Amino acid sequence: MSSADPAPLARRQFASDNYSGMCPEAWEALQQANCGHAPAYGNDAWTARASDLLRELFEVDCEVFFVFNGTAANSLALASLCHSYHSIICHELAHIETDECGAPEFFSNGTKLLLVPGAEGRVEPEAVERTVKKRNDIHFPKPRVLSITQATELGTVYSLDHLHAIQETARRHHLALHMDGARFANALASLNVAPKEITWKVGVDVLCFGGTKNGMGVGDAILFFRKELAEEFGYRTKQAGQLASKMRFLSAPWVGLLQSGAWLRNAAHANAMAARLQGHLAQLDGVEFISTRQANSVFVRFPEAVRSALSELGWKFYTFIGAGGVRLMCSWDTTEAEVDALAADIRSAWTSSARGME
Numbered sequence: 539m540s541s542a543d544p545a546p547l548a549r550r551q552f553a554s555d556n557y558s559g560m561c562p563e564a565w566e567a568l569q570q571a572n573c574g575h576a577p578a579y580g581n582d583a584w585t586a587r588a589s590d591l592l593r594e595l596f597e598v599d600c601e602v603f604f605v606f607n608g609t610a611a612n613s614l615a616l617a618s619l620c621h622s623y624h625s626i627i628c629h630e631l632a633h634i635e636t637d638e639c640g641a642p643e644f645f646s647n648g649t650k651l652l653l654v655p656g657a658e659g660r661v662e663p664e665a666v667e668r669t670v671k672k673r674n675d676i677h678f679p680k681p682r683v684l685s686i687t688q689a690t691e692l693g694t695v696y697s698l699d700h701l702h703a704i705q706e707t708a709r710r711h712h713l714a715l716h717m718d719g720a721r722f723a724n725a726l727a728s729l730n731v732a733p734k735e736i737t738w739k740v741g742v743d744v745l746c747f748g749g750t751k752n753g754m755g756v757g758d759a760i761l762f763f764r765k766e767l768a769e770e771f772g773y774r775t776k777q778a779g780q781l782a783s784k785m786r787f788l789s790a791p792w793v794g795l796l797q798s799g800a801w802l803r804n805a806a807h808a809n810a811m812a813a814r815l816q817g818h819l820a821q822l823d824g825v826e827f828i829s830t831r832q833a834n835s836v837f838v839r840f841p842e843a844v845r846s847a848l849s850e851l852g853w854k855f856y857t858f859i860g861a862g863g864v865r866l867m868c869s870w871d872t873t874e875a876e877v878d879a880l881a882a883d884i885r886s887a888w889t890s891s892a893r894g895m896e
């Protein structure tokens with residue numbers, strides 16, 4: 539290895555699904571897209587094919603755009619749904635509120651986010667109703683959009699029934715419905731339904747479909763199910779620096795993932811690894827989970843002694859995401875052996891911490 543080679547992490551980690559590399563299907567498509575010349579700015583065959591595959595997958599004629607990441611997808615999509623004097627209702631733990639550095643407000647020129655609480659990271663229709671009805675005077679930013687995250691920031695998913703109730707509330711109050719689907723594939727794998735059942739059929743107007751966490755290197759897709767909302771959206775992406783000049787390198791990995799079915803296999807695998815981890819942790823004496831595992835993450839409370847013991851053993855994890863505690867996240871490439879190794883280290887840290895407290 540030359541000195542220019544950065545040292546790889548000694549092992550796969552559970553800090554984020556963004557720690558993972560690209561899956562072989564995405565990588566291969568990228569390599570194929572690298573053969574020769576192709577038209578720029580999205581006028582190439584790969585981008586057309588990726589868009590068609592998404593339309594086939596969702597069984598609907600929708601407008602498709604590819605941008606570099608989820609923050610851009612969410613904030614530009616939201617900006618296209620409202621004016622600056624509007625407001626967007628979302629969960630208090632929503633990524634658009636907690637992890638996008640104000641980008642949704644910035645790109646919409648000041649649209650305010652109205653936060654609602656809700657168990658396990660989900661927005662409840664009643665909370666939306668209360669928020670809409672609280673004020674209707676000219677001094678308050680008019681609620682215009684409801685944004686939900688599927689799977690949620692706490693690794694749970696919205697059921698079909700819950701989505702129907704959300705749709706009914708949104709329709710009654712003339713709210714557009716935005717779905718942050720950074721982990722949409724994980725939610726689908728968990729619910730085992732067709733993509734249309736939890737998107738346009740339940741009133742979702744715009745879906746931000748995450749490719750990065752699913753096994754791509756970079757890039758998320760934006761799907762406008764109400765096509766008129768996408769009018770002039772291309773200008774928005776260009777102005778925001780999100781129109782890739784060599785677009786085929788964003789879109790080709792989507793072709794690789796969608797054509798091979800890897801997108802759903804990857805998500806189902808990550809979910810299964812999180813289920814395995816959760817199963818191990820459930821055996822610890824007095825363990826407390828923060829949310830119910832339904833997708834590819836486990837949220838759990840660890841005593842400080844356990845957290846530092848794990849850090850010393852080289853395990854990386856976040857403690858500031860969601861509702862606090864420790865977030866353990868599985869990826870498309872997480873192996874059973876790695877889950878078991880982490881669980882074994884947690885178990886021994888857990889037992890010594892319990893002994894220390896006696």
Ligand SMILES: *Cc1c(COP(=O)(O)O)cnc(C)c1O
Nearest residue numbers: 607608609610633687691718720
């Ligand atoms: C990761 C993630 C995003 C996108 O984040 P980027 O870092 O901008 O790609 C959006 N929403 C949720 C819920 C996420 O977890």
